Amino acid sequence: MICQRTICFTLFFAALSMAFVADVRADIYSYTDEAGVIHFTNRKPSGKSAKRYKVYMKTPSSRMARPGVTPVMANDSNPKRYTRYDTSILAASQTHLIPQAFIRAVIRVESDYDPNVVSVAGAQGLMQLMPATGKRMGCTDPFDPHQNIMGGTRYLRYLANLFSGDMVLTIAGYHAGEGAVRKYNGVPPYSSTLGYIEKVLKFYYHYKEKYPA
Numbered sequence: 001m002i003c004q005r006t007i008c009f010t011l012f013f014a015a016l017s018m019a020f021v022a023d024v025r026a027d028i029y030s031y032t033d034e035a036g037v038i039h040f041t042n043r044k045p046s047g048k049s050a051k052r053y054k055v056y057m058k059t060p061s062s063r064m065a066r067p068g069v070t071p072v073m074a075n076d077s078n079p080k081r082y083t084r085y086d087t088s089i090l091a092a093s094q095t096h097l098i099p100q101a102f103i104r105a106v107i108r109v110e111s112d113y114d115p116n117v118v119s120v121a122g123a124q125g126l127m128q129l130m131p132a133t134g135k136r137m138g139c140t141d142p143f144d145p146h147q148n149i150m151g152g153t154r155y156l157r158y159l160a161n162l163f164s165g166d167m168v169l170t171i172a173g174y175h176a177g178e179g180a181v182r183k184y185n186g187v188p189p190y191s192s193t194l195g196y197i198e199k200v201l202k203f204y205y206h207y208k209e210k211y212p213a
Contacts, residue, residue, distance in 0.1 A: 028053040028168065028187065028197070053168055053187045069122045074114035081113040085126070088146040092153035098160070100211040102167075103127075103153050105203035106174065109196065115145045127152025171197045 029041055031050040044050065085107075093100045110128040111117040123130050125148035134142045137158075139151030156170060162178060163169035172188060173181045175196040180188040187193060 028194075030168065069120060070118065071120045072116055072118040074112045074117050076112075076114040076116075085113070085145050085149060088149045091146075092149045095150070096153045096157040098153050098156050099204075099208070099213045101204050101207035101213070102156065103149065104207045104211065105200045106152065106156065106171075107149070108203045108207075109199045115143055115148065124148075125152075127155075129155070167201070168197060171200050 029044055029050040029052050031039055031045050033039060039045075044052075089100055089103050089107075092098070092103055107113055107126050110123075111126050113126065115126045117126075117128065118124055119128055121130070124134070124142035126145055127148050129137070129139055129142050129148060129151055131142070133155060134140075134148075134151050137151035137154045139147045141147050142151070156174060159170045159173040159178060160167075163173060163181065168187065169181055172186075172193055176188040176190055176193045180190075180193075187197070
């Protein structure tokens with residue numbers, strides 16, 4: 001199961017400004033303090049036992065534009081969109097045993113709660129499911145908010161199981177694909193994936209205060 005303890009994510013991303021420069025290192029370290037708080041940082045903690053995620057940034061993006069795809073940007077600015085899908089998020093959380101805060105964080109980063117978004121790579125809907133992934137997860141209509149949330153959360157559960165509950169690798173797999181995580185035996189070498197991990201964990205920690213597991 002995804003770890004549901006408190007998370008503190010503190011990164012110093014000067015390296016991200018160099019995203020288009022080859023051979024940039026920006027490894028992530030995680031450790032748990034005495035209070036049970038999980039910390040993520042790209043500065044190696046001194047005197048602590050920390051898990052290291054090797055990140056070797058050499059490409060600007062892991063999601064490339066695909067021929068024949070017409071992107072649709074998020075344009076829903078109604079504040080009610082952040083609570084419009086509460087029932088579906090709760091159902092997905094209870095069905096797949098993924099914290100609501102985690103689901104909400106992914107939706108916020110992927111589509112900003114606009115169910116009509118289509119990425120340049122062809123990802124669709126609230127949780128930006130790729131067509132093939134959506135079908136695998138039983139989502140027949142990616143623009144149906146409930147189906148998309150259930151399918152996206154089912155995929156998060158699949159990835160969490162695949163990567164033994166490791167939250168960073170689960171997020172990396174959701175963004176770059178499970179195959180990329182396996183290929184690099186860790187966080188794939190994409191600057192966009194590293195930035196994605198940072199954003200999702202920050203929103204997760206934000207939502208966790210309102211939607212505790």
